[in-house]
Amino acid sequence: MNVFVIGLGLIGGSLALDIQHEFNEVIIYGIDTNEEHLNQALEIGIIQQKAAFSDLNNADIVIISVPVDTSLKLTPKVLDEISDNTLVMDVGSTKEDVCEIIKNHPKRRNFLATHPIAGTEFSGPKAALKNLYRGKTNIICEVEKTAFKLQEKALDIFSKIGMRIRYMDPKSHDKHIAYVSHLSHISSFMLGKTVIEKEKNERDIFDMAGSGFASTVRLAKSSPAMWAPIFEQNKTNVIETLEEYIQNLQQFKELMLQDNFAEIYQEMESTNHIKQILNGIN
Amino acid sequence: MNVFVIGLGLIGGSLALDIQHEFNEVIIYGIDTNEEHLNQALEIGIIQQKAAFSDLNNADIVIISVPVDTSLKLTPKVLDEISDNTLVMDVGSTKEDVCEIIKNHPKRRNFLATHPIAGTEFSGPKAALKNLYRGKTNIICEVEKTAFKLQEKALDIFSKIGMRIRYMDPKSHDKHIAYVSHLSHISSFMLGKTVIEKEKNERDIFDMAGSGFASTVRLAKSSPAMWAPIFEQNKTNVIETLEEYIQNLQQFKELMLQDNFAEIYQEMESTNHIKQILNGIN
Numbered sequence: 209m210n211v212f213v214i215g216l217g218l219i220g221g222s223l224a225l226d227i228q229h230e231f232n233e234v235i236i237y238g239i240d241t242n243e244e245h246l247n248q249a250l251e252i253g254i255i256q257q258k259a260a261f262s263d264l265n266n267a268d269i270v271i272i273s274v275p276v277d278t279s280l281k282l283t284p285k286v287l288d289e290i291s292d293n294t295l296v297m298d299v300g301s302t303k304e305d306v307c308e309i310i311k312n313h314p315k316r317r318n319f320l321a322t323h324p325i326a327g328t329e330f331s332g333p334k335a336a337l338k339n340l341y342r343g344k345t346n347i348i349c350e351v352e353k354t355a356f357k358l359q360e361k362a363l364d365i366f367s368k369i370g371m372r373i374r375y376m377d378p379k380s381h382d383k384h385i386a387y388v389s390h391l392s393h394i395s396s397f398m399l400g401k402t403v404i405e406k407e408k409n410e411r412d413i414f415d416m417a418g419s420g421f422a423s424t425v426r427l428a429k430s431s432p433a434m435w436a437p438i439f440e441q442n443k444t445n446v447i448e449t450l451e452e453y454i455q456n457l458q459q460f461k462e463l464m465l466q467d468n469f470a471e472i473y474q475e476m477e478s479t480n481h482i483k484q485i486l487n488g489i490n
Numbered sequence: 491m492n493v494f495v496i497g498l499g500l501i502g503g504s505l506a507l508d509i510q511h512e513f514n515e516v517i518i519y520g521i522d523t524n525e526e527h528l529n530q531a532l533e534i535g536i537i538q539q540k541a542a543f544s545d546l547n548n549a550d551i552v553i554i555s556v557p558v559d560t561s562l563k564l565t566p567k568v569l570d571e572i573s574d575n576t577l578v579m580d581v582g583s584t585k586e587d588v589c590e591i592i593k594n595h596p597k598r599r600n601f602l603a604t605h606p607i608a609g610t611e612f613s614g615p616k617a618a619l620k621n622l623y624r625g626k627t628n629i630i631c632e633v634e635k636t637a638f639k640l641q642e643k644a645l646d647i648f649s650k651i652g653m654r655i656r657y658m659d660p661k662s663h664d665k666h667i668a669y670v671s672h673l674s675h676i677s678s679f680m681l682g683k684t685v686i687e688k689e690k691n692e693r694d695i696f697d698m699a700g701s702g703f704a705s706t707v708r709l710a711k712s713s714p715a716m717w718a719p720i721f722e723q724n725k726t727n728v729i730e731t732l733e734e735y736i737q738n739l740q741q742f743k744e745l746m747l748q749d750n751f752a753e754i755y756q757e758m759e760s761t762n763h764i765k766q767i768l769n770g771i772n
Contacts, residue, residue, distance in 0.1 A: 345697050391685070402734050414767055416629065418607040418627075418671060424706055432758035457732065457735065458736060461729060467725075482685075485686070
């Protein structure tokens, strides 16, 4: 099985590692505009061979794991190159635009839109992890538009690397993911910014910051090259979540100004309910 | 050594466990208004004996680990009860009010204001952990107002349980901690609230939420009984941090509305600097 991974970062690299581990006789080919990443991926054993776009006609599977703006440009080009039996999967964090851009492509049935929800705040091939996807959710969009045999091929991979599948239309995906992922990243980045701006003396931050702070600002380490395009593509949904979040923060501030700490207690107590929701998440 | 712990939650309970482990011939006495917590603490081995306020004259050390509003009421009463050689330490997350309230107490020199910066989002005696404090920072305020021999006693304990000490005035403590701890809790609670409000269908949240979301809302599991009084006591500082945070979020939203994703990229890139700051935190 010839698997081509375009974009050898955390997400693509981790998929490559798991696929190699779960399948016999698989060769992973890597494509990346970053030559250093290509070489690192080869050294670490994420890929077996460097490849070019012109090699894609030999691919059984192509995984597109690049920033979501690049994916919009690459996906149609990849579909132009592949053979009739190749499965092409995009694994980006937004799904509406990529589904839209290839909806009339003659090879639409070779494409599957997926979002494996897993990751860390790190990036690049060295951030790739074995078993990153085990027990995690993969959202698949517009599954009915993919050829049945290629659906099966994809499900076989996701099942072997331990993912559970949920089907969703791209619009709903982008709306929900704005709340449970994109907003978290903004809240974290802005928290980091607020503290850095205020605390010019870093030694003071460092000494007083505990594990709670570390946990809340962890996502502020994430790659801007990955996240700026996500916010851009999911602009409408993200702005909506951001407005609701700001409104809740303002209301909290108002309650403080009114010395209404009984209501603040209530707010926190009802939000404690997040415990039950989070119980299933690592 | 007779150590009395008043308030047998995560913080007091964990201190009791470590002190027992590091010192020979220590007896831990527990005081708590919650009878169930007292019994649990006895069963788990956090304390050896239940005690009452009237026993405090036998104490070598008293640790006050209760919500910060309760601490304001309890600390002067504890100082009224103790002998001349007893060390009394409060371990709450705010320091200005407690230092103020006992400043003219005849036993002021028996008191040490401390803030061991450690914890989890859980509470109660069952949440107590061994080695919770190892490698963590302890902020000590107004050290010069504590009797020298009692300072030494306290430092010996903190050194044996693995904490590093920083000295700070109570005003500075409360100001800095608002940024690196109190604000994180509000951002987390309001993030949890925003998502719960929007996503009535919890199954959708649960399925799509990854480790990033879990990390950012972890603190929204925290105890309202502990946190509402902290926000109340540190009101001025917390409102200031909240205003700056809201302003940064609003500016981010404005940049999105203006489609200025180049600037958004820059903002995120400069906040990535938090990596270096966080490197020393677990």
